Amino acid sequence: MTPVMRAEGNILLPVFAAASRSALLLPPLALLVLFFLTPLLYLFFVSFHAPSQSDLFGEGLTLGNYLRVIGDSFFLTIIERTMLTGALVALICLAIGYPAAFAIARMPPRHRLVALLLLLFPLMVSNVIRAYGWVAILGRRGVINSTLRNFGVIDLPLDLMFSTATVAVGLLTILLPYMIISLANSIAAIDPHYEEAAQSLRASPVRTFFHVTLPLSAPGMTSGLMIVFLLTLSAYVTVSLLGGPRTKMLVSLVFDSVVAFAWPRAAAFAFILLALALGVALIVPAVLRPGRVRGLG
């Protein structure tokens, strides 16, 4: 090897290093473009067409699929229900998840790990099985109704299924661990010196919590709320099994349209869902400002 070549090699070394690092990103990037971004763009294109009996979509461009949704109170009610259920589930998860997360975060590290692993346990059971579990509890011949009837409290079975509340309860139990894990990690990451500083400045433990710990856990609250909210938007099994035909959500509309081979309408619903998800992903951090805890205003 000549000295000249060696010198060139040295100059190019950082470039190669950077290039080879980016190369690591290439396979997933290629997969993403090929199997996600391209179909998504195609779907977007499809959503601006009229339905067709024989083909995927009909001739000519139209805004009809979107306009129909905006003009139809049936669809608007479902969109509203979807958003309210998502918000409700996310906020209830936050409220009941926070104390648990706080307790876990304050455990010695080894216990904390065990607690987090236990939280992951229910996630190993399929959502279908868990939804049927709720049916077995809440259904007309479920545990609650048969118990109440055996004790003579009621004559006719209570209608506990297929309501927004049923869906919310089902989603809540599935999504709570995500919230707790995300909060616990965030709370555990708070430097204990902040809490000591607050106490050295006359803040009682309760005020220390509300003035320091709670705001400093904003990153965990943000990610927890976003994960839970977004997962409620895309949860199908739980919604269809516990909501039934009466309590539909946006995903149900997508599914129904696909089943009816109304591909362009299904695509339009999918993009409305995506737009709402993006909206949530923008609003939650804007309200909680997790950047604050790093002093970014």
Place this chain on the structure above:
Amino acid sequence: MTPPSAEFDVRLDRVSKTFGAVTAVRETTLDIPRGTFLSILGPSGCGKTTTLRMIAGFERPTTGNVYIRGARVTEVPPYKRDFSMVFQNFALFPHLDVAHNVGFGLRMRGLPRADIDREVAGVLDLVKLSGLADRFPRQLSGGQQQRVALARAIVMSPAVMLLDEPLGALDKNLREEMQIELRQLQQKLGITAVFVTHDQDEALALSDRIAVMRDGRIEQIGAPRDVYERPANEFVAGFFGVSNVMNGEVVHVDPDGIDIKIGEAGTVRLSFAAEPGRRIRVAVRPEKIRIARSNASLPLKARLTDVVYRGASTSFFLELGGQTLVAIRQNEGGREEGLKAGDAVVCGWDPNAAIKLADG
């Protein structure tokens, strides 16, 4: 037991603290008079932080009692104690701007808004941060963050201000600047301060009193001049940079002092008292040792083992009577005698310069 007096802002009464098998602080008694700047100085792990945290109430003593302004606070939680604290990493609340950080304690005290604003403005002025009230900690330099932390502690007018190596995070120049500012502020406001450091220069420069700790115990407490010039033992002497400790035998005693014999090197005069025939240990600061190629007034014969040029000074390593010493001489340009390793030299020191350590 003497009743605790309000003249002392802080009193530790035979306080000790153990963590499992580790004893961090042993039976320590310490009184800190009002307005005193006390430094706790010692090597890593000697219990400085633990001592401070017991005053704050973040640690409960295993035995003994803590008093603040005469009131026993041993079981009182931190937020009900009259102190404030400057943390090593400053612990400024990242989600609050400078004004809200500084005003936090006053808000917790329930002061009216207008009073808080006035006090905060006043103290920010004092630490020269007036223009930065609405910045967030991340937007401040290290020195500015340090000033905010100080302001946040000062504004509480506490009985005692606790500082745990607050300058440790700053670079050398800024550190020296902040030392001076800290000292001036403390004197101006007359706040009692307990300052933890492992830097002896910092302790000497800042303190009214220095407590030197080792292994959970206070080895010596006194004014900077006392601990520096009359270290109570070899550890304290060593901590203040006296590396020269010699064994000698007392060969002559008279009312003015003693002569000791240091091995084969010779006999040297010291101005303190000791019994004839005893073996004693003495220490001499490197800058007090004079050396020359030949000089009738320097009584000890030695051999140079190494000469190290250090810019402002030169270090001479000596071997005499089987013991090793180091002498430091300020360089004055051209006055060097060209001494080099291997040379035979004579050395000695002023009889007052030697420090008597424990009898050997």
